[in-house]
Amino acid sequence: MRREEPFFGDQELVLVYIAKKLREAKQVESLFDDKDVDYLVEPDRYRGGVLFVRELLELSSTSARHRPKRHGVRWEQPALSPTNRWSNPKADPGRRSSPGTWCSTVGM
Numbered sequence: 001m002r003r004e005e006p007f008f009g010d011q012e013l014v015l016v017y018i019a020k021k022l023r024e025a026k027q028v029e030s031l032f033d034d035k036d037v038d039y040l041v042e043p044d045r046y047r048g049g050v051l052f053v054r055e056l057l058e059l060s061s062t063s064a065r066h067r068p069k070r071h072g073v074r075w076e077q078p079a080l081s082p083t084n085r086w087s088n089p090k091a092d093p094g095r096r097s098s099p100g101t102w103c104s105t106v107g108m
Contacts, residue, residue: 001033001036001039002032003039003040005040008040016039
């Protein structure tokens, strides 16, 4: 369930997903809602516009990372970054993720 920051108190949250488009953000929210995962959404700016950031408790992050993969969002390890990224191959099958472009970064 989508929660506000006070719900999590002093608990450490893990960055799980950054969406470039609102449609992507809503898709991931829906997946988390379907599985009763508590998460925090924070809009953030980048050079191209606004990002919709998903953060949740570290205990929930492992299973949450696998949900988008099961629903057509592909897990990808970019060559130039130690940070994991998800990309949606249906959006542009020949294109690889780049920082600040596709869907997500996952804090480990």
